[in-house]
Amino acid sequence: xxxxxxxxxxxxxxxxxxxxxxxxxxxxxxxxxxxxxxxxxxxxxxxxxxxxxxxxxxxxxxxxxxxxxxxxxxxxxxxxxxxxxxxxxxxxxxxxxxxxxxxxxxxxxxxxxxxxxxxxxxxxxxxxxxxxxxxxxxxxxxxxxxxxxxxxxxxxxxxxxxxxxxxxxxxxxxxxxxxxxxxxxxxxxxxxxxxxxxxxxxxxxxxxxxxxxxxxxxxxxxxxxxxxxxxxxxxxxxxxxxxxxxxxxxxxxxxxxxxxxxxxxxxxxxxxxxxxxxxxxxxxxxxxxxxxxxxxxxxxxxxxxxxxxxxxxxxxxxxxxxxxxxxxxxxxxxxxxxxxxxxxxxxxxxxxxxxxxxxxxxxxxxxxxxxxxxxxxxxxxxxxxxxxxxxxxxxxxxxxxxxxxxxxxxxxxxxxxxxxxxxxxxxxxxxxxxxxxxxxxxxxxxxxxxxx
Numbered sequence: 001x002x003x004x005x006x007x008x009x010x011x012x013x014x015x016x017x018x019x020x021x022x023x024x025x026x027x028x029x030x031x032x033x034x035x036x037x038x039x040x041x042x043x044x045x046x047x048x049x050x051x052x053x054x055x056x057x058x059x060x061x062x063x064x065x066x067x068x069x070x071x072x073x074x075x076x077x078x079x080x081x082x083x084x085x086x087x088x089x090x091x092x093x094x095x096x097x098x099x100x101x102x103x104x105x106x107x108x109x110x111x112x113x114x115x116x117x118x119x120x121x122x123x124x125x126x127x128x129x130x131x132x133x134x135x136x137x138x139x140x141x142x143x144x145x146x147x148x149x150x151x152x153x154x155x156x157x158x159x160x161x162x163x164x165x166x167x168x169x170x171x172x173x174x175x176x177x178x179x180x181x182x183x184x185x186x187x188x189x190x191x192x193x194x195x196x197x198x199x200x201x202x203x204x205x206x207x208x209x210x211x212x213x214x215x216x217x218x219x220x221x222x223x224x225x226x227x228x229x230x231x232x233x234x235x236x237x238x239x240x241x242x243x244x245x246x247x248x249x250x251x252x253x254x255x256x257x258x259x260x261x262x263x264x265x266x267x268x269x270x271x272x273x274x275x276x277x278x279x280x281x282x283x284x285x286x287x288x289x290x291x292x293x294x295x296x297x298x299x300x301x302x303x304x305x306x307x308x309x310x311x312x313x314x315x316x317x318x319x320x321x322x323x324x325x326x327x328x329x330x331x332x333x334x335x336x337x338x339x340x341x342x343x344x345x346x347x348x349x350x351x352x353x354x355x356x357x358x359x360x361x362x363x364x365x366x367x368x369x370x371x372x373x374x375x376x377x378x379x380x381x382x383x384x385x386x387x388x389x390x391x392x393x394x395x396x397x398x399x400x401x402x403x404x405x406x407x408x409x410x411x412x413x414x415x416x417x418x419x420x421x422x423x424x425x426x427x428x429x430x431x432x433x434x435x436x437x438x439x440x441x442x443x444x445x446x447x448x449x450x451x452x
Contacts, residue, residue, distance in 0.1 A: 003095030004046040004116065005178065009082045010034050010102030011053030011073040016229040022055040024102035025062055026233055029240045030264030030282050033227060034059070036105035036240070038066050043109035044116075046098070049089050051082045078196030079172075080188045083181070090182050096120070097176045099199065103227045106239055107173070111223055115216045119175045125211035126180070126203060128153070129173035131218045139169035140200060142215055150213040153200045168215065170200065171224040175216075180206055240265070270306065288323065297328075305341070319351075322358075340375075357400065370412065373398040380406035380424065387412045399434070 014023025024034035041048055048068035052059045056072055071085040083099055090097060096116055119127040128150060130142050140153045141163050153170050154163050184202035207213050218224060222239050226232065244265055245258040252271030255261050260277040267281050270289035280298040288306030295312050302316040311328030319337035321327065327345045336353035339345065343356050346363035354368045357375035362368060366379055370387040383404050385396045394412035402416050405424040420432040423439025432438050437446045
């Protein structure tokens with residue numbers, strides 16, 4: 001649809017949000033609501049112009065990864081006034097123009113495609129996306145003639161008792177002929193109580209000029225949920241997360257209780273993975289196949305391998321977990337960790353900027369910070385990697401097949417070489433040679449292991 005131009009209205013403050021942040025930057029399913037709208041339109045291969053106003057620089061900075069143009073509405077004087085700010089872009093365009101809002105994040109690209117197709121097939125000058133509601137109160141009513149064409153859109157306060165009985169309402173999403181949109185914008189006035197320019201007046205103008213104005217009925221009313229306040233934000237969040245979970249389940253993921261599982265839009269989960277309730281999976285997290293994510297976990301921008309067992313009440317932030325690992329319960333893996341395959345990270349273990357080699361075990365009650373640990377090493381219960389001297393952080397390096405006794409303290413910077421061993425309760429302040437056994441406070445060399 002290369003001949004398509006889309007105008008996204010995103011200039012308003014959103015006072016009912018009771019927020020210091022402009023409305024369109026509030027997040028739904030881990031992403032600002034206006035980004036959901038942009039990505040829906042991107043699927044149409046459309047040129048996009050966003051009308052911004054309140055906190056315009058913050059909005060632009062937030063959207064700098066997208067291919068779109070911006071125009072600024074200095075004063076918010078109504079919907080038609082907002083579209084007027086893009087008049088230069090509209091004049092340069094030949095073909096349909098979609099106008100929609102940055103606070104309707106649930107709209108699907110398939111719905112817009114249907115609308116554009118009908119607009120072209122029926123050779124309409126203006127198509128209006130409509131919905132039928134059981135309770136249409138507060139919405140503009142669609143008044144049609146015998147040919148099912150729109151005669152006018154009448155607002156609640158202006159509607160007669162008969163018009164108020166109409167259940168078909170205006171969603172606020174339009175598809176215009178570009179030339180007629182410019183013409184109507186130039187002829188709309190602000191002769192109303194609010195002294196604002198309303199886009200619905202374009203319907204009257206285009207109809208009065210003898211052009212065809214048609215309704216396009218939406219199939220799923222949830223798509224046009226607009227976010228005006230925190231209640232609407234929560235409602236949209238619920239719908240979008242339900243869609244995400246349904247799509248994952250259709251693709252082979254088991255979600256035991258979708259109502260209590262919260263997964264962001266950008267998350268990727270492979271088939272045959274099981275997600276238990278009260279789990280939050282956020283940002284760009286990726287989970288491999290045949291893994292089990294237990295209850296009450298939170299994963300943020302994490303990479304989880306295949307055949308991983310993540311037990312209850314863990315948090316993993318911006319870290320990588322390899323295949324066939326067992327993690328938790330109550331493990332806390334902070335940013336910058338890289339866990340190789342077949343590693344065990346047990347209960348009440350905290351890792352920070354830690355690299356852990358294959359088949360290593362950190363079973364329980366340990367803190368491992370700023371560390372590199374080799375393969376087939378065992379870190380005993382209660383071990384502390386003392387990485388901070390009060391001014392600077394230092395690194396600990398542990399080799400392969402090392403045994404760290406329970407309640408050891410490793411005072412960084414320090415290195416325990418391959419097959420080294422510390423006795424329980426040792427405070428290690430000096431490097432440990434290969435095959436050496438150290439113990440005590442401070443730890444001293446006790447013996448050299450004999451390798452058979």
